[in-house]
Amino acid sequence: MTPSHGFRETLEAARVGAEWAWASIYRDLAPSVIGYLRARGAGDPEDLAGEVFLQVVRDLKDFAGGERDFRAWVFVIARHRLADEWRRAERRPVQLSRELPPEARVSDDAEEPALRRAAFDRVLRVLGELTPDQQEVLLLRVVGDLAVDEVARVVGKSSGAVKALQRRGLEAARLALSREGVTPSARSALTWTT
Amino acid sequence: MKPISKLSDRELDRLLAGEVTPGEDDLAELATFVHDMRALFREPGAEMDTLNVAAMVEAARLEAAGNATRDPGELSPEQGSAGHHGSWRSPMRALLAGNRRRRLAVLAAAALVVAVGAASAFGTARDLFLGTRVNSKIAFFSLRDGRMDTYVMNPDGSEQRRLTLSAWDGVPIWSPDGRRIVFLHGRDDVDVYVANADGSGRRRLTRGHMGERLFPGSWSPDGRRIAFQSDPGGGDVYIVDVDGTGERNLTGDGSSCCPSWSPDGRRIAFTHSWPPFPGGSLEIHIMNADGSGRRRLLRNGVAPLWSPDGERIMFVRLGGPGRRGWAASYIYVMNADGSDPRRLTRMSEVNDSGPAWSPDGRKILFVGERDRGSRADGRRSRNFEIYVINADGSGKRNLTRHPGFDFAPEWSPDGKKIAFGTKRDGNFEIYVMNADGADQQNLTQNPATDRAPSWSPGRKPGS
Numbered sequence: 024m025t026p027s028h029g030f031r032e033t034l035e036a037a038r039v040g041a042e043w044a045w046a047s048i049y050r051d052l053a054p055s056v057i058g059y060l061r062a063r064g065a066g067d068p069e070d071l072a073g074e075v076f077l078q079v080v081r082d083l084k085d086f087a088g089g090e091r092d093f094r095a096w097v098f099v100i101a102r103h104r105l106a107d108e109w110r111r112a113e114r115r116p117v118q119l120s121r122e123l124p125p126e127a128r129v130s131d132d133a134e135e136p137a138l139r140r141a142a143f144d145r146v147l148r149v150l151g152e153l154t155p156d157q158q159e160v161l162l163l164r165v166v167g168d169l170a171v172d173e174v175a176r177v178v179g180k181s182s183g184a185v186k187a188l189q190r191r192g193l194e195a196a197r198l199a200l201s202r203e204g205v206t207p208s209a210r211s212a213l214t215w216t217t
Numbered sequence: 218m219k220p221i222s223k224l225s226d227r228e229l230d231r232l233l234a235g236e237v238t239p240g241e242d243d244l245a246e247l248a249t250f251v252h253d254m255r256a257l258f259r260e261p262g263a264e265m266d267t268l269n270v271a272a273m274v275e276a277a278r279l280e281a282a283g284n285a286t287r288d289p290g291e292l293s294p295e296q297g298s299a300g301h302h303g304s305w306r307s308p309m310r311a312l313l314a315g316n317r318r319r320r321l322a323v324l325a326a327a328a329l330v331v332a333v334g335a336a337s338a339f340g341t342a343r344d345l346f347l348g349t350r351v352n353s354k355i356a357f358f359s360l361r362d363g364r365m366d367t368y369v370m371n372p373d374g375s376e377q378r379r380l381t382l383s384a385w386d387g388v389p390i391w392s393p394d395g396r397r398i399v400f401l402h403g404r405d406d407v408d409v410y411v412a413n414a415d416g417s418g419r420r421r422l423t424r425g426h427m428g429e430r431l432f433p434g435s436w437s438p439d440g441r442r443i444a445f446q447s448d449p450g451g452g453d454v455y456i457v458d459v460d461g462t463g464e465r466n467l468t469g470d471g472s473s474c475c476p477s478w479s480p481d482g483r484r485i486a487f488t489h490s491w492p493p494f495p496g497g498s499l500e501i502h503i504m505n506a507d508g509s510g511r512r513r514l515l516r517n518g519v520a521p522l523w524s525p526d527g528e529r530i531m532f533v534r535l536g537g538p539g540r541r542g543w544a545a546s547y548i549y550v551m552n553a554d555g556s557d558p559r560r561l562t563r564m565s566e567v568n569d570s571g572p573a574w575s576p577d578g579r580k581i582l583f584v585g586e587r588d589r590g591s592r593a594d595g596r597r598s599r600n601f602e603i604y605v606i607n608a609d610g611s612g613k614r615n616l617t618r619h620p621g622f623d624f625a626p627e628w629s630p631d632g633k634k635i636a637f638g639t640k641r642d643g644n645f646e647i648y649v650m651n652a653d654g655a656d657q658q659n660l661t662q663n664p665a666t667d668r669a670p671s672w673s674p675g676r677k678p679g680s
Contacts, residue, residue, distance in 0.1 A: 036428065037273075037277060038277060039277070039427070039448075040274050040277035041274075041407075041427075041428045042270070042274045042428075043403075043407055043428070045270050045273040045274050045277065046270050048273075049270045049273060054259045055259065057259070058255075058258040058259035059258070061258050062254075062258040076273050077273065077276050079273075080273050080276040080277050081276065083277075139257065142253045142257060143253075143257045145250075145253070146250065146253050146254050146257055149250055150254070161233075161254070162254075162258070164233045165233055165235075165251055165254050165255050166254065166255055166258045166259055170230075171226075186226070186229075189229065189233070190221050190222055190224075190229070193221045193229070193232070193247060194220070194221040194222070196247060196250055197221065197246070197247050200246045200247060200250055201246070
């Protein structure tokens with residue numbers, strides 16, 4: 024949602040089914056939500072995100088609050104739907120996603136996907152050194168673009184606990200990175216603009 | 218090296234927001250890791266998942282319909298077509314049932330109501346007002362410059378250029394002579410705009426409505442007036458002159474949508490909901506182009522579209538959940554007086570959507586979700602195909618036959634080619650094929666999203 028929209032107006036329009044409003048909401052939130060679901064190992068992140076957003080639609084009448092509250096609220100739903108999926112599949116989220124985003128696999132450039140793959144593997148290895156709680160907090164902060172108190176609301180912990188988790192998580196990540204040694208930065212391969 | 222525990226909250230926020238520049242700080246490795254994590258897990262960013270958004274829009278409308286305290290009776294398609302009114306409630310349940318195939322089925326049905334899609338062919342009507350026609354063009358959306366803009370290109374894919382500068386204009390609908398476009402524009406409030414085919418001379422035609430909607434049949438055949446729906450949650454059918462004057466509410470019931478102008482310009486068919494939308498049953502009505510002489514043509518039907526010769530009207534009937542629990546929609550054709558409605562598509566084609574008359578009125582293009590498969594990259598398929606069927610219901614053919622996702626078909630003005638959107642190459646591209654499905658070619662060839670082709674009427678290339 025751009026400031027020009029006005030969050031309240033956007034939500035009002037969304038409630039009556041205005042396409043621009045849902046497009047705006049989706050555009051604003053979907054990359055984060057899909058990214059979070061993907062990182063947490065959802066089988067089909069886009070599909071699950073579709074479910075999340077449909078539940079957003081259905082439960083919108085119960086939502087009250089501002090734009091940042093809305094963001095946190097959507098992630099609460101995303102987290103519930105993910106838990107539902109795990110229950111359906113009768114499995115625990117034992118590992119992070121091994122699936123690269125599909126866009127990383129359609130390039131004609133042979134080298135670029137390899138670099139992305141390497142960067143992705145490194146991210147997974149490093150995240151793998153974190154506890155599940157630390158992983159989730161960092162993913163919500165970084166991929167979900169949530170502030171500390173919003174993460175706290177999503178995971179049902181205090182802000183202090185979230186801060187502690189993110190510090191410990193980053194410390195663990197830094198340690199893991201130092202063990203990885205010097206790796207060529209994959210940043211150059213990560214230009215996502217098309 | 219500063220321990221993480223010594224970083225201030227603000228420094229941590231900056232690090233996690235990716236604001237620490239790698240290489241300029243002893244947190245370089247960590248900053249790179251954070252950046253990679255964000256970039257790799259998130260989608261490329263601006264690409265819209267058309268289906269998810271459309272599903273949200275429909276779900277919101279269906280939810281609103283549910284709140285209108287309608288009896289949520291579930292009807293079989295057979296009951297529905299026997300004159301009973303289909304209920305919105307069953308699609309809503311199906312939509313929320315959490316299964317993509319089912320959602321898509323419901324969505325495809327609902328999409329017809331709102332006519333999300335490209336302009337259809339009104340060949341005969343256009344031919345009455347040929348004048349000096351311009352060369353035919355294909356308009357489309359593209360994200361290639363980082364945001365969703367409308368572009369045009371020649372039918373061979375050459376001369377692709379940006380037409381509008383706007384983040385979310387609706388699909389442009391070409392005037393009968395191909396010289397102008399009408400489209401929706403606006404952020405806080407969407408309004409109807411008209412512009413020359415090259416995007417110049419933009420003029421706002423409407424203001425003050427809740428959120429106008431345009432339809433394939435929005436242009437009057439003489440190109441002088443635009444019919445539109447005033448409010449996405451219901452509203453009325455209005456007309457306005459292309460100079461922005463003479464706006465009139467033709468229905469005045471707050472519960473009508475989806476106008477389609479008859480090829481002779483004298484009548485307008487539209488969808489009416491009673492009790493008022495959302496929540497009512499959906500009927501097809503017809504009126505004179507001045508709003509007089511209104512009457513119901515048919516119970517249980519939506520999205521009327523006149524045949525190019527004005528003799529028939531295609532419409533869609535929404536059914537309840539079918540044998541496999543999916544909501545169904547069926548393409549019908551009836552005589553323009555409402556008699557002899559005939560179903561063209563069967564139970565199995567639950568996802569018929571976006572039907573379009575061929576310029577000669579003999580065939581109809583539609584999108585169906587038939588064959589399943591997996592894409593080349595191994596992801597699960599959500600596989601729409603493009604079908605053609607004779608207007609009498611015979612000769613149905615799958616034209617695309619591709620494990621990729623093909624949709625939004627659009628006839629060329631001469632009926633010899635079909636433009637369509639596809640995700641077969643991993644991202645959205647616009648393809649063109651012969652009317653028999655042969656010679657499928659990528660027109661856009663751009664790594665960014667390109668979709669929603671809209672083929673303008675016009676002189677055939679070289680003629």
